[in-house]
Amino acid sequence: MSAPPPPMSGLIVRSEQPFNAEPPLPHLRAAFVTPQATFYVRSHGEVPRLDEAHHRLRVGGRVAQPLDLSMAELRQRFPHRTVPAVLQCAGNRRSDLHRVRPVSGDLWAPGAIGHAEWTGVPLAEVLRAAGAAPDEALHVAFSASDMVDMPGEESFRFGISIPMGKAMSGEVLLAFAINGEALTPEHGFPLRVVVPGFAGIRSAKWVTGITVQDEPADTPMQRKNYKLLPPDIAAPPFDWERGFTINEMPLTSAICEPEEQATLPAGPTLLRGYATASGRGVTRVDVSADGGRRWQQAELERRPGAPWSWTFWQTRLELSPGEHELVVRAWDSAGQTQPASPEEVWNAKGYLCASWHRVRVRAD
Incomplete structure (x- = not known):
């Protein structure tokens, strides 16, 4: 079973397993750049404990030159960039909606959000090195090391995707550091995606693979969750086809x-x-x-x-x-x-x- 962040973080635990927690709101407002120790944690399964020395990133699909990179090769081959960006769970402030009518999911207050200085390699540079065509009709899918336990589904490996247009924007990172320090396991060590402006679910943690493809990721996480459903759908079973995929976050x-x-x-x-x-x-x-x-x-x-x-x-x-x-x-x-x-x-x-x-x- 995964261990929670250290007690000094003072997080409010919303779920023990998988571990999900947010900071008290005064802590969130204490610093413009949110310390990693008080950054909200969103997990969908057990937190992987990975070895950076043996971690690899594979890039394939609709590319001219597939890549198979160690962490050292990724760091050395591509330029580094630091992007200040908010990361926010799509369920931030879910507790406010729950007071109207019951909803499913962890009852986050407004603390499932944080702002950090993320450092890594621009995703666009890696896609260009692999010879991916900048066709905005394509999608970039991420696979990761964590296993997801979703009600009504067999356990599956995490997978998610973003449109190619967003993937080729310079702000999307394959990040290995937050606020100048290495990511902790709870925040994606040794490598995660950071997709500024998009819901936190798109910023896959513990990423191992990138696939350029014609369609969005074919995983339950992409196809059957993180969609905004119309208000007349009030309880399971959900008709996911009537919802739309959540990417950009609102004001x-x-x-x-x-x-x-x-x-x-x-x-x-x-x-x-x-x-x-x-x-x-x-x-x-x-x-x-x-x-x-x-x-x-x-x-x-x-x-x-x-x-x-x-x-x-x-x-x-x-x-x-x-x-x-x-x-x-x-x-x-x-x-x-x-x-x-x-x-x-x-x-x-x-x-x-x-x-x-x-x-x-x-x-x-």
Whole structure:
């Protein structure tokens, strides 16, 4: 059985086996770059314990020159790049949807997200070296070392894919480091994919193979999961053909401080949180102390020239004695904002909760 991250990480465990956990929200907001020890962990089976010296990456399918690379060859042959990027589970904030109607899956709060500086080899460089045609009708599939236990399915090896257009973009990495340090086993050591702007499921960990092919990956993980189902499908068995594949992540934001059900002194109160738009810029964040009737604009902290990074925000609101519903919403560079309520985005798998985030507090 796989071991969880060290206790010092202080993660909130959502599932022991497979191990899934997220940081408390104040920890998430403590640093613009999320330390690996407090980065959320999403597993679909037992965490593989791999030896970098013997790990190999094989590239095949619709390529002119198949590759079979050791980790040393991968590091030496291709240029390295560091990309600041958010990684976010498609089920982030699933607990908000569960309060509307029951959903399946781990009940994540808004902590199934993190922002790191990922270092590795651009996937596009490896695909070009293999002679892959940059045909956007193609797909790039990843196979990995972990085994997946999915209800209703026999155990199978993890496999997922992304469109060729995204794979050939320079920001997608075959990563071996996070924040300047080696990946831990829980985060994909010795090699993982990082696909900025896409749901975390596309960023395969413990990757061993890359296949260029005509169709998306033919695995239950690709074909029967991580699809956004319409709201009239409320319970299994799911008709996956009526859903669409989740790739890009929506505009979202969250309040990290204060926490839910906090008791605070009446008067000026500091609110802090994050917002992310997955490739578009976050241009404004509004915060309310009365459930969204009146709004105040927050101050933004962001990294220029880093389109896959997130935005931190903060503001002070005057809280009178009594109960308050704190609310946050973000706006992106296209003038888009978030839906007001989780009822508007409910789906049976609990994916893509991007409604206003609400936190209830009391001021004395």
